[in-house]
Amino acid sequence: xxxxxxxxxxxxxxxxxxxxxxxxxxxxxxxxxxxxxxxxxxxxxxxxxxxxxxxxxxxxxxxxxxxxxxxxxxxxxxxxxxxxxxxxxxxxxxxxxxxxxxxxxxxxxxxxxxxxxxxxxxxxxxxxxxxxxxxxxxxxxxxxxxxxxxxxxxxxxxxxxxxxxxxxxxxxxxxxxxxxxxxxxxxxxxxxxxxxxxxxxxxxxxxxxxxxxxxxxxxxxxxxxxxxxxxxxxxxxxxxxxxxxxxxxxxxxxxxxxxxxxxxxxxxxxxxxxxxxxxxxxxxxxxxxxx
Numbered sequence: 125x126x127x128x129x130x131x132x133x134x135x136x137x138x139x140x141x142x143x144x145x146x147x148x149x150x151x152x153x154x155x156x157x158x159x160x161x162x163x164x165x166x167x168x169x170x171x172x173x174x175x176x177x178x179x180x181x182x183x184x185x186x187x188x189x190x191x192x193x194x195x196x197x198x199x200x201x202x203x204x205x206x207x208x209x210x211x212x213x214x215x216x217x218x219x220x221x222x223x224x225x226x227x228x229x230x231x232x233x234x235x236x237x238x239x240x241x242x243x244x245x246x247x248x249x250x251x252x253x254x255x256x257x258x259x260x261x262x263x264x265x266x267x268x269x270x271x272x273x274x275x276x277x278x279x280x281x282x283x284x285x286x287x288x289x290x291x292x293x294x295x296x297x298x299x300x301x302x303x304x305x306x307x308x309x310x311x312x313x314x315x316x317x318x319x320x321x322x323x324x325x326x327x328x329x330x331x332x333x334x335x336x337x338x339x340x341x342x343x344x345x346x347x348x349x350x351x352x353x354x355x356x357x358x359x360x361x362x363x364x365x366x367x368x369x370x371x372x373x374x375x376x377x378x379x380x381x382x383x384x385x386x387x388x389x390x391x392x393x394x395x396x397x398x399x400x401x402x403x404x405x406x407x408x409x410x411x412x413x414x415x
Contacts, residue, residue, distance in 0.1 A: 139411035140222065146242060153279045158244035159286040162186075164271050168234050171227040181222045186241040187218040187254060189292075190225065193265050195232035199258050201265060214261040214296075218249055221256050236267040240289065248290070252352070252399060253297045260299075266292060311336040312350050319359060323366040324386045363398045367393075371409040380407050389408045 134148045144164050154160035197209035201223045208228065209215065215225050219241070227233035269294070273285035315335055319327065332355055333343035347355045350353060363385040370381045382393035397405045 139181070139195050140141060141180055143182065143184045145185045151282070154242065154286075155280050157242075157283060157286055158247075159240060159242040159289070161238060161270070161274055161282075161285055161289060163238040163239040164274055165239065166234070168232065169227045180224060181276060182224055183220050183222050184217055184239070185219055186239050187219060187245050187249070188215075188239050189267065190215045190217075190237045191261055191265065191267055192233060192235050192237045193263060196228040197226060197231070197233045198222070201256075209258060212263045214259050216254060216256055216259065218256050219233075225254070238242060238267055238270065238289070244286075250291055252408070253293050255297075255300075259296055261296070265275050267364070276399065277401055287402040299336050309336070309346055309350060311338075312347060316351070319362055323363050324384060326386050327355075329355060359401055360400055362397060364397055367397060367405065368401060371405055378409075381405070383400070 150162075150203050191214040192209055192211060194211050196211070199207045199209050201221070202205060209225065216221055221375075245254070258296075267376075270285050270288045273281045273288060276282075315332060318335075329340055329343070332347075333340045334369055336343055336346075340344065344354060347358070351358055353361075366385050367381050370376055370384065371378075376384070378394070379390045382388075382390050385393075385394075387393035394404055397408070403411070
C-alpha cells in the first residue's frame with residue numbers, strides 16, 4: 125500500500141517555519157496529469173486551557189486543505205485578526221502564504237488534511253478556484269473518499285483521486301461564488317439574467333449601475349469581483365457567444381446575426397468578433413462545419 129510522504133519542516137533565515145515539498149520523485153502519472161497529491165490523512169491536536177495562542181509565521185511549499193471535522197480552532201495571517209474555526213469548516217492554504225492554524229485553547233482540533241502540487245493546482249489557484257481562507261464544508265468527511273483512492277497505488281486510482289480533488293475544489297468554488305453574489309448583490313444576478321435574455325440590447329455602464337442601484341465605480345468593482353471581468357467585456361463576450369452559436373446552428377447570414385445581437389454595422393461586428401473569438405465570423409462558421 126502506498127503511504128503518504130513524511131513531513132519535512134525547516135527554519136528559514138527570517139525565522140519563518142517552512143513546510144517543504146517531499147524529496148521523493150514525482151511519479152510519471154502525476155507528472156503527466158499535472159497534479160500530485162503526496163500527503164494525506166487525519167490528525168488530532170489539543171491545546172490546554174492555559175496555553176496561549178502562538179502565531180508563528182509559517183508557509184507551505186505546496187497547496188493544503190484542512191477540514192476540521194471536530195473541535196474548535198483558529199486561523200491567522202499576518203496583519204489580520206485571528207479568526208475562529210468551527211467544526212465543519214475547512215482551511216485552504218496556498219504555497220508561500222504565511223499563516224497559522226490549530227486548536228483553540230482547551231479544545232481538540234481533529235482534521236482531515238491533504239497536500240498537493242503541480243501545474244494543474246497552479247492553474248486552479250491563478251483562476252481563483254483555490255483561494256486562501258476559511259470555508260463552510262459541513263460535517264461529512266468528504267476528503268476521506270479521496271484518501272481511499274490514494275491508498276491504491278495503481279495509475280487508475282491515482283487519476284481518480286486527482287479528479288475527485290478537482291471536483292471537490294470546483295464544488296467549493298461554485299458554492300462560494302453563489303453565496304457571495306446572491307447574498308450580497310442579488311441585483312447583479314438579476315442583471316446577468318437580463319443580459320443573457322436580451323442579447324440585442326446595448327447597456328451603458330450608467331444604465332447597468334442604475335439598475336443595480338450603485339455608483340458607476342462601485343458597480344464596476346462589484347461586477348468584476350462577481351464575474352471576473354469588467355462589464356463592457358462581459359457584454360461583448362456574451363453577445364458574441366450568442367453570435368457563435370447562431371453561426372454554427374443556423375443558416376442566418378452574418379448581417380442577420382449581427383443585427384440580432386444589436387450590431388447595426390456589420391463591419392464593426394466582424395472586427396469585434398475577430399478581436400474576441402480569434403477569427404472573423406465567416407472563418408468561424410467554415411471551420412466549425414469542416415470539423
